[in-house]
Amino acid sequence: MKYLDEYRDSNLVRALLARIERTVTRPWVLMEICGGQTHTIMRYGLHELLPKQVEMVHGPGCPVCVTPAGILDRAVELALRPEVTLVTYGDMLRVPGSQMDLFSAKARGADVRMVYSPLDALRIARAHPERHVIFLAVGFETTAPANAMAVYQAEREGLQNFSLLASHVLVPPAIRALLASSACRVQGFVAPGHVCTVAGCKEYEEMACAYRVPIVVGGFEPVDLVQAILVLVTMLEEGRAAFANAYTRSVSYRGNVYAQNIVSEVFEVADQTWRGMGEIAQSGLRIREKYAQYDASRLFDAKLVEPTVPAVCINAEIMQGLRKPTDCMAFGTTCTPENPIGASMVSAEGACSAYHRYRRQNVETMP
Amino acid sequence: MSAILCPLSHVETETVLMGHGSGGKLSAELFRAVFQPAFGNPILNQLGDQALLEIGGTRLAFTTDSYVVKPLFFRGGNIGSLAVHGTINDLAVGGAIPLFLSAAFILEEGLPLAVLQRIVDTMQHCAAQAGVQIVTGDTKVVEKGSCDGVFINTAGIGLVPKGVQLAPDQARPGDVAVLSGSIGEHGIAIMAEREGMSFETEIASDTAALHSLSAQMLASGAAIRCMRDPTRGGVASTCNEIAQASKVGICIEEASIPVRPEVKGACELLGLDPLYIANEGRLIAIVAAEDADQLVTSMHANSLGVGARVIGRVTAENPGLVTLRTPLGTLRIVDLLANDPLPRIC
Numbered sequence: 001m002k003y004l005d006e007y008r009d010s011n012l013v014r015a016l017l018a019r020i021e022r023t024v025t026r027p028w029v030l031m032e033i034c035g036g037q038t039h040t041i042m043r044y045g046l047h048e049l050l051p052k053q054v055e056m057v058h059g060p061g062c063p064v065c066v067t068p069a070g071i072l073d074r075a076v077e078l079a080l081r082p083e084v085t086l087v088t089y090g091d092m093l094r095v096p097g098s099q100m101d102l103f104s105a106k107a108r109g110a111d112v113r114m115v116y117s118p119l120d121a122l123r124i125a126r127a128h129p130e131r132h133v134i135f136l137a138v139g140f141e142t143t144a145p146a147n148a149m150a151v152y153q154a155e156r157e158g159l160q161n162f163s164l165l166a167s168h169v170l171v172p173p174a175i176r177a178l179l180a181s182s183a184c185r186v187q188g189f190v191a192p193g194h195v196c197t198v199a200g201c202k203e204y205e206e207m208a209c210a211y212r213v214p215i216v217v218g219g220f221e222p223v224d225l226v227q228a229i230l231v232l233v234t235m236l237e238e239g240r241a242a243f244a245n246a247y248t249r250s251v252s253y254r255g256n257v258y259a260q261n262i263v264s265e266v267f268e269v270a271d272q273t274w275r276g277m278g279e280i281a282q283s284g285l286r287i288r289e290k291y292a293q294y295d296a297s298r299l300f301d302a303k304l305v306e307p308t309v310p311a312v313c314i315n316a317e318i319m320q321g322l323r324k325p326t327d328c329m330a331f332g333t334t335c336t337p338e339n340p341i342g343a344s345m346v347s348a349e350g351a352c353s354a355y356h357r358y359r360r361q362n363v364e365t366m367p
Numbered sequence: 368m369s370a371i372l373c374p375l376s377h378v379e380t381e382t383v384l385m386g387h388g389s390g391g392k393l394s395a396e397l398f399r400a401v402f403q404p405a406f407g408n409p410i411l412n413q414l415g416d417q418a419l420l421e422i423g424g425t426r427l428a429f430t431t432d433s434y435v436v437k438p439l440f441f442r443g444g445n446i447g448s449l450a451v452h453g454t455i456n457d458l459a460v461g462g463a464i465p466l467f468l469s470a471a472f473i474l475e476e477g478l479p480l481a482v483l484q485r486i487v488d489t490m491q492h493c494a495a496q497a498g499v500q501i502v503t504g505d506t507k508v509v510e511k512g513s514c515d516g517v518f519i520n521t522a523g524i525g526l527v528p529k530g531v532q533l534a535p536d537q538a539r540p541g542d543v544a545v546l547s548g549s550i551g552e553h554g555i556a557i558m559a560e561r562e563g564m565s566f567e568t569e570i571a572s573d574t575a576a577l578h579s580l581s582a583q584m585l586a587s588g589a590a591i592r593c594m595r596d597p598t599r600g601g602v603a604s605t606c607n608e609i610a611q612a613s614k615v616g617i618c619i620e621e622a623s624i625p626v627r628p629e630v631k632g633a634c635e636l637l638g639l640d641p642l643y644i645a646n647e648g649r650l651i652a653i654v655a656a657e658d659a660d661q662l663v664t665s666m667h668a669n670s671l672g673v674g675a676r677v678i679g680r681v682t683a684e685n686p687g688l689v690t691l692r693t694p695l696g697t698l699r700i701v702d703l704l705a706n707d708p709l710p711r712i713c
Contacts (some may be wrong), residue, residue: 004635008694010694010695010696013695014695032664042699043699044695044697045693045695045697045698045699046695046697047696049695049697053553058451090476091638094386102385103384103385103386104382106385107382107383107384107385209557222695333622338392338393356702357700357702358699358700358702359699359700360700
């Protein structure tokens with residue numbers, strides 16, 4: 001398939017791995033930020049093919065995982081109201097809140113629907129003026145533009161029965177929080193390609209400079225990732241802390257300015273709670289006052305209460321790259337994709353879930 | 368990072384969830400927790416796609432399946448063709464010659480008769496083509512809103528020829544796995560038609576009756592251990608079921624799995640893995656390695672088996688587990704999913 005097969009070319013991956021092997025002289029700890037990148041690494045076993053000196057740790061970039069359980073509790077509570085139709089992306093339906101997930105709410109009679117775009121939620125709202133349609137809007141900089149567009153369009157049409165229950169997170173504040181921690185082991189970052197496609201590169205370039213840490217934008221296919229890792233290892237070996245874009249087929253320096261504009265029209269930056277990481281200052285987006293009538297958290301008085309912490313879970317350390325999912329006592333025993341305890345086990349793109357799905361035990365190699 | 372929050376969660380299991388019908392882990396749990404304790408007997412406990420019965424020296428295969436697909440009509444077929452093909456296939460993969468079907472209809476008040484007529488005509492056409500007769504049936508009507516247009520249950524009886532002994536626990540290390548053709552077409556055809564899915568594709572369901580293919584395979588003389596049709600949960604779930612039943616590992620080669628570019632594209636778009644997408648006209652056979660070529664050649668002679676190929680082999684390593692060798696040479700687990708990738712595909 002064009003634009004995919006060439007980036008999964010095993011000969012090209014092997015050639016790049018050989019170059020990393022020739023370049024590396026000592027141990028380095030690198031973090032891929034995005035859950036999609038973690039998923040590719042686990043799916044293809046790239047971490048097994050890298051030289052031993054290159055250790056990959058997995059960042060907090062799974063939007064489903066970091067959505068606070070409090071938001072899901074709120075979504076379930078709203079969905080169970082008789083006048084509400086709750087609409088969201090498919091992978092949010094199975095994410096457990098502290099009591100139940102949205103599928104269970106549906107089983108109890110809630111009107112819960114799955115769509116591929118928030119604009120489909122608008123369509124449902126138009127078709128059912130008797131219902132209040134709430135779109136559970138989560139994600140990073142990547143999903144924010146379409147969600148903003150839905151609100152913008154609802155306002156222009158004067159739709160009265162549509163709102164967003166928004167829980168948006170931003171990548172750069174999370175990277176800064178990681179770097180500010182004294183325990184931080186990460187020496188270089190693979191920045192998230194899709195986020196940078198929307199948000200551009202400037203903030204990442206500034207962080208590379210301010211924190212003296214190499215940051216390289218990477219894509220999501222094996223060739224993309226190994227290429228980004230090669231650039232990072234080369235910089236580290238040369239003692240350079242610079243920014244580079246290794247995903248130029250998608251990412252431009254300025255990013256998607258139209259998308260950025262619609263996001264800042266509808267949203268403003270605010271403090272945000274991350275499941276598994278706690279509150280990070282100025283790391284999320286909330287709906288501006290101007291669009292308050294489309295904000296479900298204002299309309300329905302949504303006060304978020306995050307449930308308490310089970311001691312066994314080491315999720316926060318995993319998301320900071322301090323430990324691996326397999327270091328956790330609960331991994332695969334009490335914490336599974338069906339009954340996740342920690343945020344990273346919640347969605348297919350979380351680190352714990354990717355390990356569990358693809359690598360939960362060392363598969364014996366066959367002749 | 369200030370507060371470290373990691374809330375304990377529970378998946379609600381006091382009510383039936385969509386996942387209980389997915390054919391994945393939740394379905395297996397429901398069977399173990401509810402149905403098996405109540406109904407368990409030596410025949411049921413074999414957990415085949417069909418029950419194998421012996422009556423007066425005659426070996427019969429008996430199976431039943433309900434069809435609740437949404438939408439009722441899709442590219443390549445409709446609920447009626449599934450209801451006939453699905454039940455025939457459950458008999459065929461047991462090595463049986465399908466003979467008779469029942470057809471029970473649950474109809475929603477207000478369903479246009481023309482819709483029912485189209486479905487019934489399709490069923491008769493499919494049954495006649497397959498050489499089976501629909502010999503008994505039932506009709507119930509429920510109030511509007513109590514079902515979704517039409518639900519169909521079919522049961523089927525077939526004759527198991529002498530000497531045919533297929534069972535999911537027969538796979539042995541050294542055997543190979545053969546797949547009859549490209550995967551994922553039924554599931555993607557359904558998703559493309561489903562309300563709210565705004566993508567278009569030319570992909571048609573692969574729905575087909577497999578008994579002529581299975582008969583040809585058995586006639587080839589190859590030592591076939593078992594056959595399964597990878598419907599709900601796809602090739603991944605079927606291989607997991609065989610690996611668990613036979614207490615062996617199955618290692619499949621990613622590069623050998625045929626996936627049409629359109630299916631691959633739709634899966635990329637939707638974030639799905641074709642290995643988990645439903646098929647309605649494909650089968651997987653486990654066969655002795657030395658007979659694999661002979662079997663594949665015999666399958667190529669049938670229009671439903673032209674894409675047949677070896678996709679992997681059975682190993683003593685990693686018992687109960689399906690692994691996949693990526694084109695990079697690494698191995699990963701191919702897990703049994705708890706749920707459908709999307710609810711109610713077939």
